[in-house]
Amino acid sequence: MTRYEITPLLQPLLKNRLPQFIIQAIALGGFVFAIIAGLVGTPVGNHNFSIVFVWIGWWALLMLIAVPLFGRAWCSVCPIPLAGEWMQHGALLKPGGKGFGLNLRWHNKFRNIWLQNISFALVALFSAVVLTQPNITSIVLIAFLFVAFAASLIFERRAFCRYLCPVGGFIGLYSQVAPIEVRVKDSAVCAAHTEKSCYIGNAEGYGCPWQVYPGGLSKNTYCGTCMECLRTCPHDNVAIQIRPLGDDLLKPHGRKLDEAFKAFIMLGSAMTYSAVMLGSWGQLKAAAYAVGTSAWALYAITFLVFIFGALPASFFIATSFNRKSFINFAYALIPLGLLAWIAFSLSFVFANASYLLPAISDPFGWGWNLFGTVNFKWTPFLTQVTPTLQVAALIIGLAWSSQVAIQIGEQIKARAQGVIAFCFVITLGMLWLLVG
Amino acid sequence: MAARWLKAENGARLFVIGILVGIPLAILIGRWITSRDSSIEIHARIAEAGGFTPANLIAKVGEPIRLRLISDDVQHGFAIGQSDTPALDLPAGQMVETTLTFDRAGKYVFYCTRWCGLSHWRMRGTIEVTGEPAAQASAVSPLYLKLNIDVDDPHPAKNIPSRKPVAKSINNIPISFLTREYYLTHSPSDAFVETLHATSLPDDEIWNLVAFVWQANTTKEKLAQGQKLYAQNCAACHGESGKGDGVMAASLTKKDSSAQMEFGHNTKSPVDFTDSSQMLGASPALLQGKIIRGGMGTGMPYWGPIFTEEQTWALVDYLWTFQFEYVMHFRQLER
Numbered sequence: 001m002t003r004y005e006i007t008p009l010l011q012p013l014l015k016n017r018l019p020q021f022i023i024q025a026i027a028l029g030g031f032v033f034a035i036i037a038g039l040v041g042t043p044v045g046n047h048n049f050s051i052v053f054v055w056i057g058w059w060a061l062l063m064l065i066a067v068p069l070f071g072r073a074w075c076s077v078c079p080i081p082l083a084g085e086w087m088q089h090g091a092l093l094k095p096g097g098k099g100f101g102l103n104l105r106w107h108n109k110f111r112n113i114w115l116q117n118i119s120f121a122l123v124a125l126f127s128a129v130v131l132t133q134p135n136i137t138s139i140v141l142i143a144f145l146f147v148a149f150a151a152s153l154i155f156e157r158r159a160f161c162r163y164l165c166p167v168g169g170f171i172g173l174y175s176q177v178a179p180i181e182v183r184v185k186d187s188a189v190c191a192a193h194t195e196k197s198c199y200i201g202n203a204e205g206y207g208c209p210w211q212v213y214p215g216g217l218s219k220n221t222y223c224g225t226c227m228e229c230l231r232t233c234p235h236d237n238v239a240i241q242i243r244p245l246g247d248d249l250l251k252p253h254g255r256k257l258d259e260a261f262k263a264f265i266m267l268g269s270a271m272t273y274s275a276v277m278l279g280s281w282g283q284l285k286a287a288a289y290a291v292g293t294s295a296w297a298l299y300a301i302t303f304l305v306f307i308f309g310a311l312p313a314s315f316f317i318a319t320s321f322n323r324k325s326f327i328n329f330a331y332a333l334i335p336l337g338l339l340a341w342i343a344f345s346l347s348f349v350f351a352n353a354s355y356l357l358p359a360i361s362d363p364f365g366w367g368w369n370l371f372g373t374v375n376f377k378w379t380p381f382l383t384q385v386t387p388t389l390q391v392a393a394l395i396i397g398l399a400w401s402s403q404v405a406i407q408i409g410e411q412i413k414a415r416a417q418g419v420i421a422f423c424f425v426i427t428l429g430m431l432w433l434l435v436g
Numbered sequence: 437m438a439a440r441w442l443k444a445e446n447g448a449r450l451f452v453i454g455i456l457v458g459i460p461l462a463i464l465i466g467r468w469i470t471s472r473d474s475s476i477e478i479h480a481r482i483a484e485a486g487g488f489t490p491a492n493l494i495a496k497v498g499e500p501i502r503l504r505l506i507s508d509d510v511q512h513g514f515a516i517g518q519s520d521t522p523a524l525d526l527p528a529g530q531m532v533e534t535t536l537t538f539d540r541a542g543k544y545v546f547y548c549t550r551w552c553g554l555s556h557w558r559m560r561g562t563i564e565v566t567g568e569p570a571a572q573a574s575a576v577s578p579l580y581l582k583l584n585i586d587v588d589d590p591h592p593a594k595n596i597p598s599r600k601p602v603a604k605s606i607n608n609i610p611i612s613f614l615t616r617e618y619y620l621t622h623s624p625s626d627a628f629v630e631t632l633h634a635t636s637l638p639d640d641e642i643w644n645l646v647a648f649v650w651q652a653n654t655t656k657e658k659l660a661q662g663q664k665l666y667a668q669n670c671a672a673c674h675g676e677s678g679k680g681d682g683v684m685a686a687s688l689t690k691k692d693s694s695a696q697m698e699f700g701h702n703t704k705s706p707v708d709f710t711d712s713s714q715m716l717g718a719s720p721a722l723l724q725g726k727i728i729r730g731g732m733g734t735g736m737p738y739w740g741p742i743f744t745e746e747q748t749w750a751l752v753d754y755l756w757t758f759q760f761e762y763v764m765h766f767r768q769l770e771r
Binding site (some may be wrong): 026047054082093095364365368374 | 455467
């Protein structure tokens with residue numbers, strides 16, 4: 001397939017780690033600011049910087065732009081691992097410092113994304129309060145920082161990002177769709193290069209923090225686009241390339257059950273979030289918010305059964321009770337899942353984007369007016385076109401997933417009709433929840 | 437080479453430390469600067485979450501106090517009881533500033549003006565104003581106290597009309613009915629019985645006459661004022677239609693509901709103002725007492741510190757419209 005290498009244009013920018021570091025440090029500042037705002041600012045979510053900037057601003061950038069177009073671009077500037085890596089490397093920039101930590105190897109048994117599946121589901125169980133209560137958002141962000149820091153001190157490389165981060169898990173899944181990739185130009189060069197500095201590291205950079213051997217990289221899923229391999233490769237054999245959308249989905253090797261389940265978890269969560277946050281079922285909404293009550297426990301159990309049981313079981317039926325078909329065809333759900341999340345995000349991002357202006361002027365709800373925008377009234381944008389965009393997104397998702405299902409069916413010599421029917425039902429469900 | 441690395445690395449470290457330390461420091465300084473003035477920050481939360489905090493303020497006569505009001509949950513309101521100062525809306529998460537100056541000493545009540553929750557009426561606070569001149573002592577005690585009315589006594593109507601009476605005059609109205617004092621101190625049922633003994637009119641016409649007398653003791657303006665007060669303060673429990681079916685009513689009657697836990701005793705369903713068997717047995721003075729003092733053991737709040745006397749009577753006047761059909765172009769009787 002055609003690929004366009006854009007490395008020559010970006011190489012000076014990407015090899016120099018300063019721009020990336022500055023963005024990461026500024027993001028860390030925003031992160032710290034959001035944590036403080038959540039803890040000491042107004043408990044009213046739509047007037048607190050933490051809720052408005054994390055769950056409207058950051059989420060919009062992530063789901064509508066970063067993931068679909070740039071894959072794991074967010075991971076390359078995410079501030080969460082910064083402090084831990086500083087300790088681990090003994091440096092913030094180039095290698096040269098004396099780091100400390102146990103540097104333990106991640107256990108083989110957990111070298112998959114099951115823990116990320118569980119961590120995402122855990123956060124999702126509390127999502128109704130996490131997304132609306134600033135102090136809870138702060139606690140979650142602090143927990144991320146703490147676990148990432150501890151993981152860096154105990155394990156080698158970016159164990160948190162690779163195996164634990166609830167966000168990183170789904171970004172990785174959907175980055176397979178993105179039209180951009182980091183790959184080696186000539187695998188023969190890598191094969192002949194015995195030092196494997198891209199994995200081991202050298203004076204120019206660190207060995208792949210994501211524990212991936214770039215020479216064998218064929219999918220975006222676990223490439224954090226950190227650009228270390230670009231820096232460490234002595235042969236300039238690493239390239240950033242523009243490629244067709246969804247290219248990784250058709251690569252038959254490396255399809256695994258943990259990733260298949262990620263697809264169900266994400267699809268089921270998009271549906272559940274749409275029902276809870278956008279639906280008109282007061283009791284469901286109340287149950288999702290009433291953490292710790294029996295109503296919430298029932299909601300939590302139903303949610304877990306839905307994402308880990310009902311959806312996979314239905315898909316197992318749709319794939320004729322065949323384990324191989326189940327795993328392979330699950331990758332066909334990735335485009336629909338991503339577009340379902342985009343459709344869900346569209347419903348509140350534009351409607352609530354106007355909260356950004358007052359929140360930037362008065363981030364804590366203390367009566368400040370830093371930029372003169374505190375009195376900007378809530379103004380929903382693009383409400384006329386949002387349903388059309390949502391319908392379009394879901395139809396594109398259905399068509400795309402169906403096409404991928406047919407192609408995967410040809411690869412594994414299996415019928416794709418059941419999968420297409422499954423996607424059709426999911427699309428109808430999302431249409432009903434969002435615009436029905 | 438190592439020196440160059442160290443220089444860049446130290447710069448980066450300083451940058452990160454600067455961010456980690458600088459941001460909290462900047463926030464602290466910002467907070468300190470904005471809280472240096474003498475204004476009082478009051479946080480408003482639904483009563484179950486604490487109401488107004490602080491709820492008890494101190495001020496001096498003639499010295500302005502600046503309040504910074506912040507709602508921490510839902511939309512609230514802020515007003516000073518028994519005053520003409522317009523109520524302020526407190527949108528959730530936004531700060532609203534106001535300055536109050538009191539020209540008389542005394543204890544003032546401030547309260548929430550928005551139906552923010554089941555215990556909305558408990559969102560109250562006080563401002564103790566000291567200095568000279570002292571507050572005007574209430575010239576007269578409320579009428580229900582002067583009449584020694586027991587607000588909690590049952591007051592069933594002796595008679596009730598077969599249909600809603602329409603205010604209608606007759607030629608020879610008994611003169612005793614036409615005084616303001618008569619209206620305030622008698623129930624419509626009393627008036628009916630007395631008229632029944634004095635005239636030979638059919639029951640329906642007597643009730644129309646009673647409605648006429650009650651109508652004659654109010655004005656369109658008072659009714660409009662009473663209607664507004666009712667909508668703002670009473671309708672949530674008693675309902676727009678007066679039938680006791682407001683949005684909060686169900687919570688008051690549900691056994692072991694949060695409302696009952698909140699009140700610490702059994703609450704009762706709100707009074708149905710369309711129920712003639714009870715309403716027509718109450719005098720305006722009795723209704724005044726119920727509004728001022730509230731209903732003991734029922735969940736009905738007390739409005740004494742909130743409404744002026746004029747407002748209370750306007751509200752009483754409006755309550756009769758649930759029983760009587762007033763003709764709007766009526767001729768007002770001489771008072």
